[in-house]
Amino acid sequence: MSIPDLSVEALDKRFSDHVAVDRLSFAVERGSFFSILGPSGCGKTTLLRMIAGFIEPDSGDIAIGGKSMRGVAPNRRPVNMVFQQLALFPMMSVGDNVAFGLARRGLSKPERKKRSDAMLERVGLAGAAAKRVDELSGGQRQRVAIARSLVLEPTLLLLDEPLGALDLKLREHMKIELKQLQAAFGTTFVYITHDQSEALVLSDHVGVMSHGRFEQLGTPQDLYYRPQTPFVASFVGANNRIVGRASSTDGGLVEITTADGWTIHAQRNAPIQAGETVEAFVRPEVVILGRSAAELPPGQPAHAGEVQSLLFDGANSAVLLQETRSRREFRIALPQTGQFSDLKVQEHVFFSFDPERATCYKARAGVAD
Amino acid sequence: MAQTAVPRRWRWQASLSLWLLLAPALLWLGALIVLPHIDLAILSFRERVGPRQYAASLAQYRTFFEEPLYWHVFVRTAVISIIATLLTLLVAFPIAWIIAKLARGRASSLLFIVCLIPFWVSETVRTLGWMILLRESGVLPGLLVKLGLTAVPIELLYHDATLLVGLVYTSLLFMVVPLISSLESLDNALIEAAYDLGANGFAVLRTIVIPHAAPGITAGCIIVFMLTLGNYLTPTLLGGKNSQWFTEQIYTQFITRFNWEQGAAFGFLLLGLSTAIVVLGLRLSGQRFSEVMRST
Numbered sequence: 001m002s003i004p005d006l007s008v009e010a011l012d013k014r015f016s017d018h019v020a021v022d023r024l025s026f027a028v029e030r031g032s033f034f035s036i037l038g039p040s041g042c043g044k045t046t047l048l049r050m051i052a053g054f055i056e057p058d059s060g061d062i063a064i065g066g067k068s069m070r071g072v073a074p075n076r077r078p079v080n081m082v083f084q085q086l087a088l089f090p091m092m093s094v095g096d097n098v099a100f101g102l103a104r105r106g107l108s109k110p111e112r113k114k115r116s117d118a119m120l121e122r123v124g125l126a127g128a129a130a131k132r133v134d135e136l137s138g139g140q141r142q143r144v145a146i147a148r149s150l151v152l153e154p155t156l157l158l159l160d161e162p163l164g165a166l167d168l169k170l171r172e173h174m175k176i177e178l179k180q181l182q183a184a185f186g187t188t189f190v191y192i193t194h195d196q197s198e199a200l201v202l203s204d205h206v207g208v209m210s211h212g213r214f215e216q217l218g219t220p221q222d223l224y225y226r227p228q229t230p231f232v233a234s235f236v237g238a239n240n241r242i243v244g245r246a247s248s249t250d251g252g253l254v255e256i257t258t259a260d261g262w263t264i265h266a267q268r269n270a271p272i273q274a275g276e277t278v279e280a281f282v283r284p285e286v287v288i289l290g291r292s293a294a295e296l297p298p299g300q301p302a303h304a305g306e307v308q309s310l311l312f313d314g315a316n317s318a319v320l321l322q323e324t325r326s327r328r329e330f331r332i333a334l335p336q337t338g339q340f341s342d343l344k345v346q347e348h349v350f351f352s353f354d355p356e357r358a359t360c361y362k363a364r365a366g367v368a369d
Numbered sequence: 370m371a372q373t374a375v376p377r378r379w380r381w382q383a384s385l386s387l388w389l390l391l392a393p394a395l396l397w398l399g400a401l402i403v404l405p406h407i408d409l410a411i412l413s414f415r416e417r418v419g420p421r422q423y424a425a426s427l428a429q430y431r432t433f434f435e436e437p438l439y440w441h442v443f444v445r446t447a448v449i450s451i452i453a454t455l456l457t458l459l460v461a462f463p464i465a466w467i468i469a470k471l472a473r474g475r476a477s478s479l480l481f482i483v484c485l486i487p488f489w490v491s492e493t494v495r496t497l498g499w500m501i502l503l504r505e506s507g508v509l510p511g512l513l514v515k516l517g518l519t520a521v522p523i524e525l526l527y528h529d530a531t532l533l534v535g536l537v538y539t540s541l542l543f544m545v546v547p548l549i550s551s552l553e554s555l556d557n558a559l560i561e562a563a564y565d566l567g568a569n570g571f572a573v574l575r576t577i578v579i580p581h582a583a584p585g586i587t588a589g590c591i592i593v594f595m596l597t598l599g600n601y602l603t604p605t606l607l608g609g610k611n612s613q614w615f616t617e618q619i620y621t622q623f624i625t626r627f628n629w630e631q632g633a634a635f636g637f638l639l640l641g642l643s644t645a646i647v648v649l650g651l652r653l654s655g656q657r658f659s660e661v662m663r664s665t
Binding site: 149 | 556558559561562563564565566567568569572576577580581
């Protein structure tokens, strides 16, 4: 087993009024793309800045390439960072931006030029060295920011929501480009984001962070299909959330009855006693829609509802229903077959889902219906 | 196409209102700056040949170059002004850095007010304050004797060092203000990025902070240099007879000697000197005047 490129050991950071990072431990394998996903204020930026060395942890240790970084200044760490607003130096040309770190290492001018030109070529910006930073497009700047860091051959590249400032189309494009760059260079990337789609698309492993802790650490598939906590289930991907009381349990399956009398079945993740308040999650794409109860797969409990609105979004189109009994909103992904393209608002429909593919958890403290 | 659609009368009215808006500034510039200077220029190029009789000549300028005292004072004024400007920059930069980058919210505005407060007092009173502190029977020499550092009270006034202290003190605010505005506009992420890419504190200062703040630094230096070069009060009070400041020479020609022709020529030489040094400074720092002025 090789030494992980990044290993974080019981890391703790408190600011006067709140805990930013709460005794966090994890390791990132060499050459992998690791994302930290969490809502704003979850402590992910603090964590990243501690790895970069801009913030001193209260306790715990960070080791990069097997070496403890305690007391090592940011300019001496084998880590480089791509900043949220990129922070390219406007007073320098593109080439000088990329060569900046090399110059600080005392490399000769021809050597600097050789390496920075080669790096610019690798990121597809050959010949841009003499340009000013503000002459570049958003995507090109992104590549300069990454080139500027990668030219130093860091053990670890930290990326602080670098796609946040781009418009949607470019963001989608840069996502793919980032993944390809990482694969081409083989450098370990640690990426923080609040955008679950970025984390899922890009990463080998994702840590979902909330209140300074990892709720779950796993592959994107794990997070999506096997969320360990209600937070992960609601944060990663779209989900229908239903809060109710466990009326009975049968092996792994739990029957849940909401306060307004709707009964559903879901798979439990941890022991749940009858009578406990639970949160259940059903993914929109797990649900099967039918115009009559007979169209639904036999053996699955059928539910009825009334179409409230149609959310057309190409391949991601969905329909919002109101469940007949509880008047709760329920989201169902529309199949791509065009079978329901003539669906109308206020139409009565039936739906069902495989209880094995719905999950339920003991309700979090303070969770009400 | 769109331009021809605009009626001629409207364009005429627009240009009239522009001129009316500019009128006060143009009047001020013309009446108070251009006209007197034309008059002074004419004065400087003539010579008194008899009672109320004048002839055009370069005698006033010739006197300046032939009399070593005059151009010695001239060069000395320029050199000390440059030194004072650089010292002001050195003192003001950390102050501006603290106010713009380190202090937060109230602390930052409080610090700025502390810099501003001395300027509520007139320059004369402030300079007299320095005299009270520094003269032989003043506070500081007395303290030095009490501490046993000197046997007798020493005269701290009328030295070049005293003069420099006074000049730096007077100019400080005019350097701090443009520096603060240029440092405030520097994104902290740039400093962090440079640090992250391996730069140490000095390299960050040299490669990021100073290039970014260059227009502000140049603007502050121009303002302070011009104020110092044209300062009369501080050199006279703190430097006394030893100060040998060029403005004192101009004053002497106009008021004591009543030689307006000579005074006017000196005035123009000073104007030429400050222009030449500012142009040289801009050339050396690679800055453009219009950009510098926009930054302040």
